[in-house]
Amino acid sequence: MKNSMKPLKVLPALILLLVLTSCSSVRVATDYDREANFDNYKTFAFFKPGIDKAEINDLDKRRILRAIEAELMANGYTKSENPDMLVSIFTKSNQRVDIYNNAWGNGAWGWGGYGGWGWRSGWNNNQVTTTTEGVLYIDLIDAQKKELIWQGSGTGNLETRNVEKKEVRVKEFVSQMLMQFPPEKK
Structure with a gap:
């Protein structure tokens, strides 16, 4: 009888561990225009009017924009004065x-x-x-048509006390979202 009680004693610890580790992940959702030809988009620029409206401090904005720029450039996109798509962000x-x-x-x-x-x-x-819990939205907009072609949202817990952890967390949010851009062709 004593051996059958051991799993019951370990179960609360396992559940707590599962809850704690699930809190650290970023939940990602994306949506996109099914009519858009994502092969046509090679260059990007930041959409300043949209970014200026984001209700976060300038330090966090720069962290997010640097992470987006690095991720897009690592995926073969080029920053341009005459872009194919515009990048905007907002947060909640x-x-x-x-x-x-x-x-x-x-x-x-x-x-x-x-x-x-x-x-x-x-x-x-x-x-x-x-x-x-914070939500970061990344909007990708067709620069010619001024229409939204892709939107990603990342939801997760925010680290606000430690600058290094905040940098890592921002990069995690951005990379998890942009991992799903461009959408897979059907």
Whole structure:
């Protein structure tokens, strides 16, 4: 009987580990114009009016723009004064509250004080965590038509205290999104 209880003791730790590691990932979604011929897009420039509207500080804007530029150039696109596509960004942030109600552990029959005899749980633990979850949108716009041709969004937890971690996180957001650009041909 003792050996059958070991998996139950390890299960809460495994669930907590899964929750913690899933919080660190970036969730990505993309949408695009199915009529656009993405082979025609070779050059890009940043769309300043759109970027100026992004409600983040200038340091973070520069981090994001440098990451986008590096990722696009690594994928063969060229920055140009006369571009095929324009790049714009915008951001959102939300407070995310997670409540974990853990009622795991060994229970037993016994005297419960005012409650009398009955089943008593060995561990009942509630945890509340609050994190800032950010969404970064990258819009790619046909420079001639001024029409949106592709949009990527990345959602995940933001690191705001450590500059090095923030740099890494921005690059992770951008690379995860632009990994899906251009869309695969059907």
